[in-house]
Amino acid sequence: MCNHGKREESETKTKTTKQQKVKSVKKKMTLMKFQDLPQYMKDNEFILDYYRCEWPLNDVVFSLFAWHNETLNIWTHLVGFLIFVGLTVMSLRDDTELGGLLGNLCRASVSGPLMMMTVMKMTDLNISSTQNVQFPPPDSHLRQISLASSIIHANKENGYDAIPRWPWFVFLSGAMGCLVCSSLSHLLACHSNRFNFFFWRLDYAGISLMIVCSFFAPIYYCFSCNPYSRFFYLSSISVLGILAIVTLLSPSLSAPRFRSFRATLFLSMGFSGVIPVVHALVLHWGNQHIFVALGYELAMAIFYASGAAFYVSRIPERWKPGKFDLAGHSHQIFHVFVVLGALAHSAATLVVMDFRRGSPTCGY
Numbered sequence: 628m629c630n631h632g633k634r635e636e637s638e639t640k641t642k643t644t645k646q647q648k649v650k651s652v653k654k655k656m657t658l659m660k661f662q663d664l665p666q667y668m669k670d671n672e673f674i675l676d677y678y679r680c681e682w683p684l685n686d687v688v689f690s691l692f693a694w695h696n697e698t699l700n701i702w703t704h705l706v707g708f709l710i711f712v713g714l715t716v717m718s719l720r721d722d723t724e725l726g727g728l729l730g731n732l733c734r735a736s737v738s739g740p741l742m743m744m745t746v747m748k749m750t751d752l753n754i755s756s757t758q759n760v761q762f763p764p765p766d767s768h769l770r771q772i773s774l775a776s777s778i779i780h781a782n783k784e785n786g787y788d789a790i791p792r793w794p795w796f797v798f799l800s801g802a803m804g805c806l807v808c809s810s811l812s813h814l815l816a817c818h819s820n821r822f823n824f825f826f827w828r829l830d831y832a833g834i835s836l837m838i839v840c841s842f843f844a845p846i847y848y849c850f851s852c853n854p855y856s857r858f859f860y861l862s863s864i865s866v867l868g869i870l871a872i873v874t875l876l877s878p879s880l881s882a883p884r885f886r887s888f889r890a891t892l893f894l895s896m897g898f899s900g901v902i903p904v905v906h907a908l909v910l911h912w913g914n915q916h917i918f919v920a921l922g923y924e925l926a927m928a929i930f931y932a933s934g935a936a937f938y939v940s941r942i943p944e945r946w947k948p949g950k951f952d953l954a955g956h957s958h959q960i961f962h963v964f965v966v967l968g969a970l971a972h973s974a975a976t977l978v979v980m981d982f983r984r985g986s987p988t989c990g991y
Contacts, residue, residue, distance in 0.1 A: 656686055658695055667820050673944040676952050679817040687818045696952050699959045700813040707966035708806035714973065715799045718792070790851075790983050794844035798976060801840020802969050808833030809962070831875035831889065837969070838896045839868030842903075844976045845920070849907040852989030860903045867896055890935045898928070916982035923975035927968045934964025 659678045661669065668680060677696040679687065691701060812830035816823045842864045850857035871892055904924065911917045938961040944951040 656682060665820070667823055668817065671941060671944070671956075671958075673941055673948040674952050674956055675949040681819060682817065684815075684818055687815055691814055694953065696956075697813045697817070699954055700962060701810050703959060703962035703966065704806045704809040704813075707962075707969065708803055708810060710966070710970070711799055711802045711806065715796070715803070718795065718799070790848070790980065794847040795976060795980065797840050797843040798972070801837045802973075804840075805833040805837035806966070806969075808836075828876045832872045834893055835868050835871045835875065835896065838871075838893065839864055841969075841972050842900060845907075845924075845979050846903055848976075848979045848983040849903070849911070849917075851983060853910065856903075856906065864896070864899065867899065871896055887939050890939050894932065894935055900924075911982075914982060916978050916985070920975040920978040920982070923971050923978065927971035927975065930964045930968035930971060934961040934968070937961050937964070 658676070659680045661672060661675050661678065664678055664680055668678065674696055677694075679690055679695055679697065682690070690697075808829050812826040816826040843861060846857055846860045846864075850860065874892070875889065904921065907917060908921070937957040941957045944956045
């Protein structure tokens, strides 16, 4: 009887332990409120609910397909990553040097008077090599695009398309690296204090990487005939990017109170491109490609600055705490603006590449 009683007691303790473990797992799987979070996860006091906190790693990974306050943060940049993967695949599958579909997409995006001025400029540059091209009457936008494509095809036949591709792929790699790092950080940082420490620094490093890589293609193509200027600008932004990454990896500067400092650092890196832009305008004044590219770069700057403004101000959740926990809060808006800014820069880069293809020699 004594042994039987001991066995029952042992079985009861085992069941109790299992129940406690099940309850513990269920507790970890529950979405938490802001006030219940550990201190290291308290970043935005205006988002009050739907936090994942110290979930098992498998559950954290599969929360990619669940609904919580990071879902849209993850997917806004994951979709952007897939867009740039598509651009990379399209570029790699292009049989001609920097021509084909990407160039046509870029030229088709330049509408109205800007498209017509670009076509006129290209006609002036290549009048001797386009005698066999049939020019459609300029009575429709589609025919203007057809004209541009015909001229570019003629340029390719004359070997005007042979420019290096690697600066374009540097930008694409930087954009993909930034976006995937951001998605991974928002997905996995909630697992533990150690993951939180690592992945948010990875996120900051990814932003710096994209900013640096964004400079390479425009500077390389705009200053192809000015190697000293090209080397100076690319070296400067590379050094600045490395310093930024080192600074942002510092634990003391990753605290929430340094949010404004981080945003200012990113913006400073971005707006450091003003000097090479002004220099490029002076060198290539009057070239319509440069003005079109500048328009896209201004759009990029507006997108990035607007996103940073939402990121720092925490609007709109600041106005109604708890109302934007799942959708519509500032970080999600910031992510959308980042993707739009990267796409605007892609268009600008393609226009500059098109300009360089049309200027095979250095006449200045």
